[in-house]
Amino acid sequence: NRMSLTYEKRAEMSKNAIAKQLFNIMAVKKTNLCISVDLTSSTQILELLEKVGKHVCLVKTHVDIIEDFSSDFITSLKELANKYNFLILEDRKFADIGHTVALQYTGGLYNITNWADCVTCHSLPGEGILKALNSKSNCDKGVFLLAEMSCEGNLITPQYTNETVKMAEKYSDLITGFVCQHKDTFKDPGFIQLTPGVQLQSSKDDLGQVYNTPEKVVLENGGDVIVVGRGIVSAKNPESEAVLYKDTLWKCYIKRISG
Numbered sequence: 001n002r003m004s005l006t007y008e009k010r011a012e013m014s015k016n017a018i019a020k021q022l023f024n025i026m027a028v029k030k031t032n033l034c035i036s037v038d039l040t041s042s043t044q045i046l047e048l049l050e051k052v053g054k055h056v057c058l059v060k061t062h063v064d065i066i067e068d069f070s071s072d073f074i075t076s077l078k079e080l081a082n083k084y085n086f087l088i089l090e091d092r093k094f095a096d097i098g099h100t101v102a103l104q105y106t107g108g109l110y111n112i113t114n115w116a117d118c119v120t121c122h123s124l125p126g127e128g129i130l131k132a133l134n135s136k137s138n139c140d141k142g143v144f145l146l147a148e149m150s151c152e153g154n155l156i157t158p159q160y161t162n163e164t165v166k167m168a169e170k171y172s173d174l175i176t177g178f179v180c181q182h183k184d185t186f187k188d189p190g191f192i193q194l195t196p197g198v199q200l201q202s203s204k205d206d207l208g209q210v211y212n213t214p215e216k217v218v219l220e221n222g223g224d225v226i227v228v229g230r231g232i233v234s235a236k237n238p239e240s241e242a243v244l245y246k247d248t249l250w251k252c253y254i255k256r257i258s259g
């Protein structure tokens, strides 16, 4: 049962290089917090990461919302990743045929393979999408496959979730883990459960996002890496809020592996 295993132990069980690295970073930095930097200015993003970088294991970007994207931004982002020892997840949510996804992954303005350690991807188009990402990954990249979503009314069914996990098992060198909401969604302890929809109080936004508390997400629902966006980014003091989330989430993990 992966709930009671330590991140160190699980790193040894991962077949994907990024999953191993991420488990080890969490263990070393004692944080399972992923910050979702959903800001539209590159300066704002870099300023925020300068403050919260030491408190997170993973930084999640939506690069296509940045208004002043440049290669300098990527250079600075990579410098921060080295300085503070975090990985970079581009939340691209690929969802097209393999050929198109291969082009989106390696080309265009953003050249995602050049800087992102891992990306998110929908399973909807079937195996071709994983073949495409695998062919461009050089064995040193990762993919988080969406098996469930946090927003109310989403169309994912239990069967879709199961088939998604089966599809991933064939590509365990490539798959870092799943974006999902429940501890029983997958079994293999080498995969990482990335769970968004988290704030200190359970609530909703006005566009369907559903927030659960750290206790619920880590202790009941099996979240391994916890994605927090507006809970930190929109706080009056993002740095102290990041520390609060980090400490709260880490305590939940310690309780989980002790219990």
Ligand code: 6AU
Residues within 6 Å of the ligand: 036, 038, 062, 091, 120, 146, 148, 149, 150, 151, 179, 196, 197, 198, 209, 227, 228, 229, 230, 231
């Ligand atoms: O904490 P928030 O609501 O400000 O931000 C949550 C972040 C957003 C979403 O694009 C993303 O998490 N997300 C995802 C991911 C990570 O793939 C899946 C999902 O089901 N729900 C969700 O919110 O950047």
